[in-house]
Amino acid sequence: MQVEKTAAPAAGRQHSASATDAVVVLDHVSKRFGGVVAVDDLSLDVMRGEFFSMLGPSGCGKTTTLRMIGGFDAPSEGVVRLDGRDVTDLPAYRRDVNTVFQSYGLFPHLNVFDNVAFGLRRRHVGGAEVNRRVQEALELVSLAGYGKRRPGQLSGGQQQRVALARSLVNHPQVLLLDEPLGALDLKLRKQMQLELKRIQGEVGITFIFVTHDQEEAMTISDRIAVMNHGRIEQLGRPEDVYERPATQFVAEFLGASNLLDGVYRGTLDGWGSVELAGGDSIRIPAPPSALVGDKLKVGIRPEKLHLYPDGREAPSDHNSIAAILRNAVFVGVSYQYFFDAGGGRQLSAFDRNAGGGPIAGPGEKVRVAWKPEHTFVIPADGMAQPTPTNHQTGRQDK
Amino acid sequence: MAVGTATVRRPALTTRWGRALAPYLLIFPGVAWLLIFFLFPLLTLAVTSLMSGDFVAGFQFTWNFNNYTYGLGLYATQYSHSLEYGASATLIAFLLAYPAAYWIAFHAGPRKSAYLLIILLPFFVSFVLRTLSWETLMGDDGPILGPLKSAHLIPSDFRVLATPIAVTFGLAYTFFPYMLLPIYASLEKIDRRLIEAAEDLFANRVEVFRRVIFPLSIPGVFAGVLLTGIPATADFVNQTLLGGAGTTMIGRVIEQQFEVSANYPLASALAFVFMLGLLAMLLLYQRLFGTDELVRAR
Numbered sequence: 164m165q166v167e168k169t170a171a172p173a174a175g176r177q178h179s180a181s182a183t184d185a186v187v188v189l190d191h192v193s194k195r196f197g198g199v200v201a202v203d204d205l206s207l208d209v210m211r212g213e214f215f216s217m218l219g220p221s222g223c224g225k226t227t228t229l230r231m232i233g234g235f236d237a238p239s240e241g242v243v244r245l246d247g248r249d250v251t252d253l254p255a256y257r258r259d260v261n262t263v264f265q266s267y268g269l270f271p272h273l274n275v276f277d278n279v280a281f282g283l284r285r286r287h288v289g290g291a292e293v294n295r296r297v298q299e300a301l302e303l304v305s306l307a308g309y310g311k312r313r314p315g316q317l318s319g320g321q322q323q324r325v326a327l328a329r330s331l332v333n334h335p336q337v338l339l340l341d342e343p344l345g346a347l348d349l350k351l352r353k354q355m356q357l358e359l360k361r362i363q364g365e366v367g368i369t370f371i372f373v374t375h376d377q378e379e380a381m382t383i384s385d386r387i388a389v390m391n392h393g394r395i396e397q398l399g400r401p402e403d404v405y406e407r408p409a410t411q412f413v414a415e416f417l418g419a420s421n422l423l424d425g426v427y428r429g430t431l432d433g434w435g436s437v438e439l440a441g442g443d444s445i446r447i448p449a450p451p452s453a454l455v456g457d458k459l460k461v462g463i464r465p466e467k468l469h470l471y472p473d474g475r476e477a478p479s480d481h482n483s484i485a486a487i488l489r490n491a492v493f494v495g496v497s498y499q500y501f502f503d504a505g506g507g508r509q510l511s512a513f514d515r516n517a518g519g520g521p522i523a524g525p526g527e528k529v530r531v532a533w534k535p536e537h538t539f540v541i542p543a544d545g546m547a548q549p550t551p552t553n554h555q556t557g558r559q560d561k
Numbered sequence: 562m563a564v565g566t567a568t569v570r571r572p573a574l575t576t577r578w579g580r581a582l583a584p585y586l587l588i589f590p591g592v593a594w595l596l597i598f599f600l601f602p603l604l605t606l607a608v609t610s611l612m613s614g615d616f617v618a619g620f621q622f623t624w625n626f627n628n629y630t631y632g633l634g635l636y637a638t639q640y641s642h643s644l645e646y647g648a649s650a651t652l653i654a655f656l657l658a659y660p661a662a663y664w665i666a667f668h669a670g671p672r673k674s675a676y677l678l679i680i681l682l683p684f685f686v687s688f689v690l691r692t693l694s695w696e697t698l699m700g701d702d703g704p705i706l707g708p709l710k711s712a713h714l715i716p717s718d719f720r721v722l723a724t725p726i727a728v729t730f731g732l733a734y735t736f737f738p739y740m741l742l743p744i745y746a747s748l749e750k751i752d753r754r755l756i757e758a759a760e761d762l763f764a765n766r767v768e769v770f771r772r773v774i775f776p777l778s779i780p781g782v783f784a785g786v787l788l789t790g791i792p793a794t795a796d797f798v799n800q801t802l803l804g805g806a807g808t809t810m811i812g813r814v815i816e817q818q819f820e821v822s823a824n825y826p827l828a829s830a831l832a833f834v835f836m837l838g839l840l841a842m843l844l845l846y847q848r849l850f851g852t853d854e855l856v857r858a859r
Binding site for chain 1: 760761764765
């Protein structure tokens with residue numbers, strides 16, 4: 164960090180060059196609690212200024228990973244770097260990182276102003292400067308004028324904003340958010356998601372956000388790491404992770420998926436060809452690593468399926484299979500259909516409610532069709548395989 | 562017909578009456594207890610303190626305020642001893658109890674209850690017995706001072722008993738659990754996540770304690786100081802067993818005036834002054850450090 168005066172211009176250039184560099188680097192980090200592996204040999208780069216999410220079910224290691232970045236848990240193995248510096252053994256209070264806790268952790272004996280000023284005062288920032296920055300932070304979270312209130316006098320949403328202001332006021336390198344919206348009701352939650360996104364854009368601080376809500380992660384993130392059993396299953400932009408899930412876990416955790424067993428039969432007209440378990444042959448985007456005869460699973464998102472009543476042909480450039488409608492559920496914006504596609508295979512589809520009622524009645528035959536490019540492929544064993552959007556280490560390939 | 566309606570209405574009536582009466586029925590034993598054993602003796606005390614006469618000839622109510630002026634003038638030293646020893650004992654108990662309570666609350670892990678029990682176990686024994694054992698231990702030729710004197714490490718006329726130090730430490734020991742338990746309870750209650758939040762906001766261990774843990778434990782300290790300070794100031798057993806002629810506290814004087822001299826009016830006046838004095842200090846203390854203020858002001 165020490166830079167001589169004469170070297171300042173070079174350092175400045177270096178800084179601007181590193182604007183897209185990783186601000187947090189986890190290098191083969193593991194964390195064990197007793198015999199339980201919470202985080203398993205995880206490597207990860209978080210880029211400066213991005214809104215990064217760790218998404219997974221409870222117990223997947225996302226919060227433990229966050230706590231190791233914050234300095235609350237020490238890794239059993241591996242190195243944590245912050246802004247290029249090894250901080251693995253640095254206690255939380257000496258890291259240039261702040262956390263918005265799930266429980267907010269507001270100090271009940273201090274008013275809002277003193278809560279927000281807490282970090283600045285620990286760093287011996289002058290009184291006038293503290294005043295200015297606290298007011299600024301409270302304005303940023305739309306709580307100007309609430310300085311004299313006690314945390315106990317605020318609503319959950321307001322407490323959440325105070326917690327956010329209390330962290331942001333310190334201008335940390337990285338802001339960690341541990342399911343900060345978990346305690347809010349759905350409407351407030353949606354509102355705060357957009358608010359968080361706006362604030363992150365305004366302050367330009369790197370956000371690392373932990374959540375188990377896939378919709379929330381996709382709404383606010385630049386990139387998402389989907390975690391399971393202490394590992395990153397897939398890392399990428401929300402669109403990539405959703406449209407091309409690399410593993411069965413990702414496919415099923417991020418929204419609903421229709422997964423069908425099949426065998427790879429080679430390429431045809433630039434498409435990969437797959438023979439489904441029921442005998443139908445479908446086209447898929449040519450998988451980069453599959454060999455002829457490999458077993459695999461193909462997946463289609465329910466909203467990508469089109470339905471044709473019996474007797475009407477699906478477009479020839481679509482994949483299609485025959486199915487029997489079991490149930491049509493009215494969801495409001497759409498109908499959700501459940502089909503029996505033979506051989507015990509269950510499919511579901513969303514169809515926009517554009518008027519006209521359901522496409523068929525229960526027990527009727529239909530054709531279920533989709534575009535080949537909307538098919539994604541998962542190796543049959545369900546394990547992740549390196550693809551352009553997924554790398555086992557989780558590092559971003561650009 | 563009439564019987565029918567009566568049987569139908571009756572349960573509803575009793576329920577309604579029961580509902581209305583329940584709070585009064587619940588509070589009655591407590592109120593009665595206070596009336597009989599607190600308010601009545603207090604009034605008796607006030608009346609007695611204004612009487613004149615003696616035990617043999619009998620006492621008459623004569624608005625004898627002389628008891629107050631006479632008592633205050635005669636026993637000013639003993640009043641100040643009470644304050645002095647009581648306050649010192651409270652301070653000592655606090656200094657000993659806080660670290661112990663802190664350690665048990667934050668670092669004793671799953672054995673918290675065991676440590677609390679170990680600390681409280683001696684207090685299952687009558688405190689007169691415990692104070693007597695202090696007397697034996699601290700005796701001029703007792704097991705501690707005796708060997709030291711034989712070895713000529715301390716002068717042969719050195720003594721602990723009959724000094725203010727013996728009384729003060731005796732009091733601190735006697736009321737130690739009343740200091741420790743409320744402090745422990747308030748420390749135990751502190752949300753551990755607040756400590757992490759403070760660390761996250763750049764507070765080192767000292768600052769975490771100073772800015773978060775101690776402020777949040779103040780209600781416990783407040784209660785502990787009251788529970789220790791009031792009985793320690795009023796105590797006369799410690800002073801009787803561990804103290805000497807030069808360490809007499811007002812509690813001892815009042816006891817002697819009642820039990821030995823049978824000068825009930827004077828004893829009552831002394832007790833009344835003592836009580837009002839404590840009450841005044843209590844109100845001042847509440848104003849200065851009251852938990853209400855802590856939560857609201859600043």
